[in-house]
Amino acid sequence: MERITIEDVAARxxxxxxxxxxxxxxxxxxxxxxxALVERVAIELGYxxxxxxxxxxxxxxxxxxxxxxxxxxPFYPVxxxxxxxxxxxxxxxxxxxxxDSREEEERAFLDEAISRRLDGVVxxxxxxxPEELLDVATAGVAVxxxxxxxxxxxxxxxxxxxxxxxxxxxxxLLGRYGSAVALIDGTMFAPVARARTSGYQxxxxxxxxxxxPEYEVSEEFTREGGSRGMAALLDLADPPRAVFCxxxxxxxxxxxxxxxxxxxVPADIAIVGFDDIDAATMVRPNLTTxxxxxxxxxxxxxxxxxxxxxxxxxxPGRDVVIPAExxxxxxx
Amino acid sequence: MERITIEDVAARxxxxxxxxxxxxxxxxxxxxxxxALVERVAIELGYxxxxxxxxxxxxxxxxxxxxxxxxxxPFYPVxxxxxxxxxxxxxxxxxxxxxDSREEEERAFLDEAISRRLDGVVxxxxxxxPEELLDVATAGVAVxxxxxxxxxxxxxxxxxxxxxxxxxxxxxLLGRYGSAVALIDGTMFAPVARARTSGYQxxxxxxxxxxxPEYEVSEEFTREGGSRGMAALLDLADPPRAVFCxxxxxxxxxxxxxxxxxxxVPADIAIVGFDDIDAATMVRPNLTTxxxxxxxxxxxxxxxxxxxxxxxxxxPGRDVVIPAExxxxxxx
DNA sequence: GTGAAAGCGCTAACAC
DNA sequence: GTGTTAGCGCTTTCAC
Numbered sequence: 001m002e003r004i005t006i007e008d009v010a011a012r013x014x015x016x017x018x019x020x021x022x023x024x025x026x027x028x029x030x031x032x033x034x035x036a037l038v039e040r041v042a043i044e045l046g047y048x049x050x051x052x053x054x055x056x057x058x059x060x061x062x063x064x065x066x067x068x069x070x071x072x073x074p075f076y077p078v079x080x081x082x083x084x085x086x087x088x089x090x091x092x093x094x095x096x097x098x099x100d101s102r103e104e105e106e107r108a109f110l111d112e113a114i115s116r117r118l119d120g121v122v123x124x125x126x127x128x129x130p131e132e133l134l135d136v137a138t139a140g141v142a143v144x145x146x147x148x149x150x151x152x153x154x155x156x157x158x159x160x161x162x163x164x165x166x167x168x169x170x171x172x173l174l175g176r177y178g179s180a181v182a183l184i185d186g187t188m189f190a191p192v193a194r195a196r197t198s199g200y201q202x203x204x205x206x207x208x209x210x211x212x213p214e215y216e217v218s219e220e221f222t223r224e225g226g227s228r229g230m231a232a233l234l235d236l237a238d239p240p241r242a243v244f245c246x247x248x249x250x251x252x253x254x255x256x257x258x259x260x261x262x263x264x265v266p267a268d269i270a271i272v273g274f275d276d277i278d279a280a281t282m283v284r285p286n287l288t289t290x291x292x293x294x295x296x297x298x299x300x301x302x303x304x305x306x307x308x309x310x311x312x313x314x315x316p317g318r319d320v321v322i323p324a325e326x327x328x329x330x331x332x
Numbered sequence: 333m334e335r336i337t338i339e340d341v342a343a344r345x346x347x348x349x350x351x352x353x354x355x356x357x358x359x360x361x362x363x364x365x366x367x368a369l370v371e372r373v374a375i376e377l378g379y380x381x382x383x384x385x386x387x388x389x390x391x392x393x394x395x396x397x398x399x400x401x402x403x404x405x406p407f408y409p410v411x412x413x414x415x416x417x418x419x420x421x422x423x424x425x426x427x428x429x430x431x432d433s434r435e436e437e438e439r440a441f442l443d444e445a446i447s448r449r450l451d452g453v454v455x456x457x458x459x460x461x462p463e464e465l466l467d468v469a470t471a472g473v474a475v476x477x478x479x480x481x482x483x484x485x486x487x488x489x490x491x492x493x494x495x496x497x498x499x500x501x502x503x504x505l506l507g508r509y510g511s512a513v514a515l516i517d518g519t520m521f522a523p524v525a526r527a528r529t530s531g532y533q534x535x536x537x538x539x540x541x542x543x544x545p546e547y548e549v550s551e552e553f554t555r556e557g558g559s560r561g562m563a564a565l566l567d568l569a570d571p572p573r574a575v576f577c578x579x580x581x582x583x584x585x586x587x588x589x590x591x592x593x594x595x596x597v598p599a600d601i602a603i604v605g606f607d608d609i610d611a612a613t614m615v616r617p618n619l620t621t622x623x624x625x626x627x628x629x630x631x632x633x634x635x636x637x638x639x640x641x642x643x644x645x646x647x648p649g650r651d652v653v654i655p656a657e658x659x660x661x662x663x664x
Numbered sequence: 665g666t667g668a669a670a671g672c673g674c675t676a677a678c679a680c
Numbered sequence: 681g682t683g684t685t686a687g688c689g690c691t692t693t694c695a696c
Contacts, residue, residue, distance in 0.1 A: 349673090
């Protein structure tokens with residue numbers, strides 16, 4: 001594994017390193033014969049430009065990082081592809097990082113983004129505070145947060161109408177199945193979980209009801225979390241007639257737990273999810289859920305990030321909100 | 333956005349850059365008061381080590397790349413997490429890259445890995461030839477291929493018993509539903525598709541049958557591909573009694589197409605998938621499929637890559653094969 | 665149209 | 681236990 005540098009190519013082609021550099025960058029005209037010669041020599045020698053050296057020199061990496069809580073939740077891969085598509089069009093490379101919802105990992109990746117001098121990061125996390133994100137931005141990394149805005153910081157945000165979506169779903173359940181509507185939420189460390197809880201409670205209050213603690217269980221945003229949550233609810237002396245789940249993974253787990261107990265959905269217990277992942281239409285009964293658009297969210301994150309990374313935009317944080325709407329299917 | 337370097341810290345702490353460097357790396361002892369002072373100053377100044385400069389100097393990036401065909405196929409995120417887990421334990425960072433099964437993207441990412449001087453890459457592709465992978469290895473990037481081995485190259489490989497799994501699934505279908513067993517495969521550019529086709533044909537031949545072209549359709553490895561494939565098969569003058577699908581996404585699409593036509597599975601048409609993704613037990617009927625272990629495959633890829641990146645192993649390619657076995661559920 | 669030379673921020677001989 | 685110094689491979693100003 002020889003290491004061929006621009007100097008080797010220059011020497012062999014009988015030109016200066018400067019010229020070789022310009023042949024590759026196109027930053028200034030080079031006589032066409034010289035250019036052809038350099039290109040031939042480069043191939044002959046197996047020259048591969050060193051992006052590390054280049055990044056050090058130009059102080060840019062042309063790379064962005066996407067930090068996500070759970071790559072195995074089908075919502076996120078679609079989201080990631082959305083941002084990746086727009087970033088690629090802007091000649092940026094994208095690194096996808098998975099925190100598994102762990103606090104240390106969230107910090108580690110953010111740190112990584114800073115020390116690698118990445119140009120930007122799209123972040124979704126449960127633990128890191130807005131101030132910490134501000135540190136990242138201050139270090140010169142463009143940042144867009146998938147979630148709440150960061151007041152007073154040059155950080156863009158993109159989110160769905162989580163609270164409203166949760167409220168609508170709950171109101172729908174209340175209207176159709178009466179007042180015994182419970183909630184299975186994800187970890188309450190997640191801002192998105194708090195938003196959905198708040199929407200749920202708001203719907204209850206609007207209907208003149210008082211949220212009862214036993215009807216609000218908090219689990220992981222996974223199928224297993226959903227099963228556990230449903231089990232807890234069903235074991236109550238007075239189990240609910242319907243349950244709103246903070247995401248589809250949870251809802252599917254809940255569905256399975258109901259089936260395991262021989263309960264029919266929605267006849268015995270109604271279930272609504274959130275996200276509308278592919279699997280929502282694969283399970284039986286099909287999931288009534290709140291449509292969240294991972295691709296649209298991703299595309300917006302990409303646009304906002306791109307405009308900051310290129311320097312085209314340098315103002316205060318912009319906030320994009322995408323409507324999430326109830327999709328009624330079979331499970332409620 | 334000031335740019336604080338190791339020199340700034342050194343100057344302010346009244347020591348040499350060398351000492352600052354060693355405070356952070358621990359590569360040589362530093363008097364404890366000096367150390368404390370340097371650390372304090374670093375924080376005061378907001379110093380962030382520049383990993384780009386470091387990488388250029390030490391000729392290592394401590395980073396590996398995973399290149400995958402379709403991040404929205406649930407099989408791959410699980411696989412990726414498997415490799416990531418072992419790499420993280422080895423202090424390596426992992427970039428996840430999605431080619432969307434596109435030829436240019438496969439090449440672009442591989443190229444990227446070389447020019448960024450990444451330490452290693454775990455690759456799964458449809459288009460890139462073994463020789464091209466060899467180029468990557470020659471450029472000094474450790475590589476492990478998720479799929480076939482690369483004869484004579486210092487490239488490790490990890491794969492499932494795709495051919496045997498396909499053969500077993502087909503044989504099972506043949507035994508239970510008679511000779512009219514069809515195949516819906518993914519793009520034939522994918523080596524894995526060819527292996528599964530060959531297993532399917534081998535089972536047919538073992539049963540004294542001759543594969544008929546009309547019963548072999550090739551689509552994408554997606555739900556849509558599965559629906560289209562199933563539609564084509566069902567539109568045949570003489571439709572099959574059972575179909576083996578090259579992955580679960582295809583099988584689920586096929587299942588849905590059958591449902592759309594009012595056909596009952598497996599009573600009217602039996603379906604078997606491959607992979608055993610989560611969704612296999614979410615659909616109705618539950619999918620009979622061939623279990624492929626994304627986490628085990630991932631872990632092995634991680635181990636092999638790690639041993640090469642650290643230099644602990646430098647021999648010829650090692651090939652790991654993981655058994656894939658039939659799981660009988662309801663769809664066949 | 666082309667080249668010389670400085671320097672991006674860091675590490676690691678080598679010296680003391 | 682600490683410092684001097686020479687690069688890692690590239691881009692870009694300045695000069696011709």
